[in-house]
Amino acid sequence: MKKFIIKRLLVALIIFLGVSIFIFIILQLQPGNPYLNSLNPNISQEQTKQILMQKGYYDPLPVKFIKWFKGFITFDFGYSIQYKEPVVDVILSRLPKTLMLTIPSLFLSLIFSFPIGMYMAYKPSKFVSKLMNIINLAAVSLPTFLIAILLIKWLSFDLNLFPISGTGELEDSGFQLALYSVLPIITLTIMQSTVFIRYIRGYFQRELTEQYYLVAQGFGMTRWQALVHSIFPTVLPQMITLIFMEIPALFSGALITETVFVWPGIGKLNYDAVTYRDYPLIMGLLSMTVGVVLLSNLAADILGIQLNPLSKKEMSD
DSSP states (O other): OHHHHHHHHHHHHHHHHHHHHHHHHHHHTSSSOTTGGGSOTTSOHHHHHHHHHHTTTTSOHHHHHHHHHHHHHTTOOOBOTTTOSBHHHHHHHHHHHHHHHHHHHHHHHHHHHHHHHHHHHHOTTSHHHHHHHHHHHHHHHSOHHHHHHHHIIIIIIISOOSOSSSOOOTTSOHHHHHHHHHHHHHHHHHHHHHHHHHHHHHHHHHHTTSHHHHHHHHTTOOHHHHIIIIIHHHHHHHHHHHHHHHHHHHHHHHHHHHHHTTOOSHHHHHHHHHHTTOHHHHHHHHHHHHHHHHHHHHHHHHHHHHHOHHHHHHHHO
């Protein structure tokens, strides 16, 4: 098991480094000067050139790469062009806002998905199951931004229940501030639930044909009792693995959701960084995204082995 983890860590590190180098080269080859918009337009051309030289803009690409790589090793991605602060500090200041949306939406999506997916697998021919399947297919076909816009239309404009966007004012109470997060959380919950429902239904439908399920009924359990007490423990490890694999998708969904609702998290920061051509910030955000994807997949693989007795036995042998 230790050899497997070390091997996967090395592979993840190589991929992380390779993707980061690729992103760095692509950004450096982009036309135009990203620093011009942040400079005082009243200064002379000589002063502008001097500032750009200090920032290393005129350095050859190999020199830029060496400087970047030294910072990359120590997680120093330089200073944000837009915010004039270290990139790491800017990202860390926005991360809690994103977690305020992603963590509740992950829990809510699981709470809704498990009973719905189990019911659809248990009684697939029922009208309710067919209706749920149609609704789920319709929801999964909708883009995230359209779900967000529809929620704004129905719950903000028509019913006037929740604020449209933003995070409120500093003097607002905690309850008022929480109201601003409701629509983004609902959007992410709907988006993630559509994925979980399909997987849960598929997992349970497959296990319903297994012999141990029929044996459990032979011992006097009802179909529903056998479903909960026999199949649920079997499916749970697969779901835990799926959750870790879906974490990157949840963050990517937050990018669109935060942009629509003007929520100041990592997703909105990504959008602003691209809009203002803040290359150091883009580099830091993309590196963080690659890291989250690799670590989530690594955690999913390790948990999948630990929670599966057969895989664990094969690894130990």
